[in-house]
Amino acid sequence: MSAPVLSLKDLNKTYGPGCSQCSSLTGPEAERNVCPACNSVVACADISFSLHRGEVLGIVGESGSGKSTLLRAIHFDTEPSSGTMSLRFKNRNNNEENNGLLAGVNGHKGLQGLDVGTNVFLLSSYAKRQLRNHFMGIVYQNPMLGLRMHFSSSGNVAERLLMDGWNNVGRMRERTRTLFKRTEVDISRMDEPPSSFSGGMQQRVQIARALSNEPSLLLLDEVTTGLDVSVQARVLDLLRSLTRELNLATIVVSHDLGVIRLLTSRTLVMKNGRIVESGLTNQILEDPQHPYTQLLVSSKL
Amino acid sequence: MTTPAHMKTKALNRIKLDTWLKENPPGTRIGDGHSFAFLDETTKREIRRKTLKAVAIPGYQVPFGSRELPIARGWGTGGIQLTLSLIGPDDILKVIDQGCDDSVNAVNIKKFVEQVTGVAMTNETARATLIQTRHRIPEQKMTDKQILVLQVPTPEPLRFVEASEEVTRRMHGDADYSSMWLYLYEDIVKYNEITIGSRYPVLVNNRHIMDPSPIPRWDVPMLNMADTLFLFGAGREKRIYAIPPHTDVRPLEFEDYGFRREVFPEGCSLCGSTNCFLDEIVEESSGKRVYTCSDTYHCKRQRNANKGEE
Ligand SMILES: Nc1ncnc2c1ncn2[C@@H]1O[C@H](COP(=O)(O)OP(=O)(O)OP(=O)(O)O)[C@@H](O)[C@H]1O
Ligand SMILES: [Mg+2]
Numbered sequence: 001m002s003a004p005v006l007s008l009k010d011l012n013k014t015y016g017p018g019c020s021q022c023s024s025l026t027g028p029e030a031e032r033n034v035c036p037a038c039n040s041v042v043a044c045a046d047i048s049f050s051l052h053r054g055e056v057l058g059i060v061g062e063s064g065s066g067k068s069t070l071l072r073a074i075h076f077d078t079e080p081s082s083g084t085m086s087l088r089f090k091n092r093n094n095n096e097e098n099n100g101l102l103a104g105v106n107g108h109k110g111l112q113g114l115d116v117g118t119n120v121f122l123l124s125s126y127a128k129r130q131l132r133n134h135f136m137g138i139v140y141q142n143p144m145l146g147l148r149m150h151f152s153s154s155g156n157v158a159e160r161l162l163m164d165g166w167n168n169v170g171r172m173r174e175r176t177r178t179l180f181k182r183t184e185v186d187i188s189r190m191d192e193p194p195s196s197f198s199g200g201m202q203q204r205v206q207i208a209r210a211l212s213n214e215p216s217l218l219l220l221d222e223v224t225t226g227l228d229v230s231v232q233a234r235v236l237d238l239l240r241s242l243t244r245e246l247n248l249a250t251i252v253v254s255h256d257l258g259v260i261r262l263l264t265s266r267t268l269v270m271k272n273g274r275i276v277e278s279g280l281t282n283q284i285l286e287d288p289q290h291p292y293t294q295l296l297v298s299s300k301l
Numbered sequence: 302m303t304t305p306a307h308m309k310t311k312a313l314n315r316i317k318l319d320t321w322l323k324e325n326p327p328g329t330r331i332g333d334g335h336s337f338a339f340l341d342e343t344t345k346r347e348i349r350r351k352t353l354k355a356v357a358i359p360g361y362q363v364p365f366g367s368r369e370l371p372i373a374r375g376w377g378t379g380g381i382q383l384t385l386s387l388i389g390p391d392d393i394l395k396v397i398d399q400g401c402d403d404s405v406n407a408v409n410i411k412k413f414v415e416q417v418t419g420v421a422m423t424n425e426t427a428r429a430t431l432i433q434t435r436h437r438i439p440e441q442k443m444t445d446k447q448i449l450v451l452q453v454p455t456p457e458p459l460r461f462v463e464a465s466e467e468v469t470r471r472m473h474g475d476a477d478y479s480s481m482w483l484y485l486y487e488d489i490v491k492y493n494e495i496t497i498g499s500r501y502p503v504l505v506n507n508r509h510i511m512d513p514s515p516i517p518r519w520d521v522p523m524l525n526m527a528d529t530l531f532l533f534g535a536g537r538e539k540r541i542y543a544i545p546p547h548t549d550v551r552p553l554e555f556e557d558y559g560f561r562r563e564v565f566p567e568g569c570s571l572c573g574s575t576n577c578f579l580d581e582i583v584e585e586s587s588g589k590r591v592y593t594c595s596d597t598y599h600c601k602r603q604r605n606a607n608k609g610e611e
């Protein structure tokens with residue numbers, strides 16, 4: 001088997017000062033994520049997993065269990081308190097797209113090659129930004145987080161191409177049209193702002209944006225929560241065929257077991273910042289081991 | 302005994318230049334405990350230090366402690382402070398305001414610098430060692446023996462796209478300029494062209510996006526790989542930045558929507574020049590559009606040359 005696209009080891013994220021007792025006083029046994037000794041929130045603790053190409057991993061758990069924090073840490077939106085993450089990305093020859101007007105920092109321009117096993121959490125913020133833009137795409141539950149609502153929808157997709165040094169407006173618009181066609185966004189409305197679109201359409205624009213740079217890793221955080229059931233089904237359908245077709249490594253965060261069942265092959269169950277169970281999605285749904293998972297499955301299904 | 306000029310600055314705040322000149326008769330403006338060039342030596346040294354830093358990091362905005370001058374802020378106080386900190390007794394100064402040597406503003410600045418330094422003034426681009434300018438670069442190519450000081454109203458090029466100073470600083474730190482590019486993209490989507498006229502953003506030394514001050518697009522290519530040191534001073538916003546000689550300076554553009562200089566339908570109505578930046582004047586009587594050189598010295602020189610040919 002080839003090396004994983006992403007491997008995460010001992011990720012911790014604590015909001016607050018933290019203390020020596022945080023770890024023992026929080027977690028699923030203690031049934032809390034706030035440390036009674038120092039009042040810090042242990043949002044994620046000792047999270048380790050790896051993810052291969054083509055794999056769709058589900059993360060399920062109750063509200064506040066740390067799902068979004070984990071995703072935000074992977075996406076460099078928030079800095080973890082400790083942990084290592086290594087990534088394997090296909091080196092792309094982006095010279096063709098590089099217009100020379102892409103600004104660099106300290107003599108480095110664009111994406112730099114990574115040594116195997118580099119802990120990417122320790123890279124400079126410039127390197128992280130480049131890496132995120134090349135390697136990852138994210139879709140948030142709230143489109144306000146993922147889109148500039150008052151810019152054109154095509155601009156929202158183009159922005160990521162621009163970050164990558166694309167310098168031809170015509171080619172960017174061509175790429176946007178292709179993406180919108182695939183995600184079923186009305187091309188005749190490509191220059192309208194997302195604010196004029198329905199919720200389902202906004203998610204489709206977000207998905208197109210997330211896929212614009214052909215990422216290796218797609219992160220989906222409750223992407224269908226809040227949509228009408230029929231709209232939800234169509235967006236899920238799209239995501240299912242996209243993940244198969246593009247052979248991406250995907251992480252699907254949801255508290256909806258139906259979504260997890262539909263999209264994922266492997267699942268992590270989180271509670272109070274910890275992974276309490278992990279395994280093949282089918283097995284977890286049919287024969288949950290951890291009492292919390294059993295509760296979750298029985299109440300949901 | 303008289304109070305040194307720099308200690309009066311507080312009281313002088315916002316007093317018009319003429320009042321200041323009246324209150325400070327010629328004999329008291331330089332020497333006898335009064336600083337040459339108005340600012341005290343410590344202040345000038347600080348500005349020069351900040352200027353050196355700006356030269357070392359082309360296009361990067363260096364904060365400095367802007368001083369009060371007997372000229373209201375917004376009238377080129379950033380540029381004047383640079384000029385005062387750099388000028389020596391042997392310098393020859395030219396001051397231009399939108400290409401014009403004789404505007405009230407240019408004349409005021411010249412009068413002030415002359416009174417506090419005694420240095421010679423000139424309108425001739427080639428003769429000046431130091432040129433202070435507002436919104437234009439002289440048409441005549443400047444040399445490595447000259448410095449051009451540009452007055453800057455709004456030093457932050459990313460203000461187009463981001464209101465918060467904290468955020469724009471982080472964006473510069475990370476060279477995170479995609480929102481500026483997106484701004485240009487949106488312009489093209491809406492108007493099928495980049496509509497920025499003056500203050501056209503440039504990428505300096507492949508590192509920082511910089512506001513070249515409100516010079517017309519015509520002047521922007523003159524910043525690239527020039528022999529001259531360009532210094533930019535923003536008094537109100539307390540920033541100095543620089544383009545050292547032989548620095549790569551490129552206007553932001555796309556392959557299929559390139560940067561373009563202004564084009565004029567005809568030449569200067571006074572001197573006939575076609576290869577320079579022209580001001581458009583609408584004649585009141587006829588409604589006819591007439592073009593004249595924006596750089597008044599250039600126009601005069603051109604006219605003299607025309608006479609010589611006759
Ligand atoms: N910026 C923050 N400061 C302090 N605490 C935070 C912050 N962000 C999140 N938390 C806390 O971290 C814990 C995990 O939050 P997170 O958003 O990751 O949960 P979640 O599993 O995504 O929940 P939901 O299903 O509601 O989206 C929660 O207790 C939350 O209150
Ligand atoms: Mg969440």
Ligand SMILES: [Zn+2]
Pocket residue numbers: 569570571572573574593594599600601603
């Ligand atoms: Zn002329």
